[in-house]
Amino acid sequence: MKLASLKNETRDGVLVVVSRDLTHAVAVDDIAPTLQAAIERWSEVEPLLQARSVALNAGELPEAFVFDETKAASPLPRAYQWLDGSAYLSHVELVRKARGVEMQKSFLEEPLMYQGASDYFTGPHDPVLVADEDWGVDLEAEIAIITDDVPMLTSPTDAKSHIKLLMLVNDISLRHIIPAELSKGFGFLNGKGVTAFSPIALTPDELGDAWDGSKVSLPLTVHINGEKLGDPLAGVDVYFEFPRLISHAAATRTLGAGTVIGSGTVSNHDRSRGFCCISEKRALEVVEHGQPKTPFFHFGDRVRVEMFDADGESIFGAIDNEIKKFSN
Structure with a gap:
């Protein structure tokens, strides 16, 4: 699973799951708004994030968007x-x-x-x-x-x-x-x-x-x-x-x-x-x-x-x- 934090108006950005080839991403703020929030509840949220990652890499998420790493924190x-x-x-x-x-x-x-x-x-x-x-x-x-x-x-x-x-x-x-x-x-x-x-x-x-x-x-x-x-x-x-x-x-x-x-x-x-x-x-x-x-x-x-x-x-x-x- 690959994770990134996209810049927004906050200091901590917003957590996204990124595809294995780094071409697409999907927001996961419904699971954890930031990476810090995720790591503090890792045993609980990791399976959910992993499931989202599998779906993203399988091309099953219509809400996925093109990932631009230059916009990442x-x-x-x-x-x-x-x-x-x-x-x-x-x-x-x-x-x-x-x-x-x-x-x-x-x-x-x-x-x-x-x-x-x-x-x-x-x-x-x-x-x-x-x-x-x-x-x-x-x-x-x-x-x-x-x-x-x-x-x-x-x-x-x-x-x-x-x-x-x-x-x-x-x-x-x-x-x-x-x-x-x-x-x-x-x-x-x-x-x-x-x-x-x-x-x-x-x-x-x-x-x-x-x-x-x-x-x-x-x-x-x-x-x-x-x-x-x-x-x-x-x-x-x-x-x-x-x-x-x-x-x-x-x-x-x-x-x-x-x-x-x-x-x-x-x-x-x-x-x-x-x-x-x-x-x-x-x-x-x-x-x-x-x-x-x-x-x-x-x-x-x-x-x-x-x-x-x-x-x-x-x-x-x-x-x-x-x-x-x-x-x-």
Whole structure:
């Protein structure tokens, strides 16, 4: 089942079910007006939504309309909680190597994770607004999950059952702001810009064999201004899989329904697959040539994040954001 939130006059949009090929949709506000409302009653509403999805894909709903993903908000236009991990330690290792710093052994013992701003998510086809391109504007292409209510002290084994939906992520990082913030020892705030998610949030069964209950085994493709930055394999080099990330987040508290957890930048030790962030490419340039050559984003640049199935069809729709100057 594929779900989206179409923009309307409200902050949370209206929930629709989208056909598997992303061509048509049908409103389901009679079942749940928003995705947040659905996820809070998931055991009750999922069968109803699934039935509507089956009928839509069978062409049995005359009220279906053409789906335009450019009119979609992020599936959860805002969320009670957004947690971003760092599941791919090849990313951490390379970036630190470029700075001449070894990766701490503690990074192998428990996930890195921060709590980001979630009061407003950028739409998948909306501009990323930045006040100053000298902030070092970068993307981080990731996969994310949405959970139902997760009890405190949930084990990784039990955490699998709490993964209800998956999305793609473009997590904007302001690389020239981050170092000074982290040096204070209190985590990210201004160094993390806006976050955008794919038009589609889907149930794990839509991924077929590419989903094993813990990770997605497909390439994640990133283009900048039409040129491929990379397509790393999301199922390779995952040191902390999603159930482990959920368990870590729930170590001292419950997670409310609608919690969004990101994988962190998808990254492979095999650098021939390219990159899901500019910073990692720059780090490799430093290691190999002594200095970075690739610039961070300029105003007017465009980033596209997408995942394709074995037939080359887009699974989640595209995140396609232009970097634009903010003015008030």
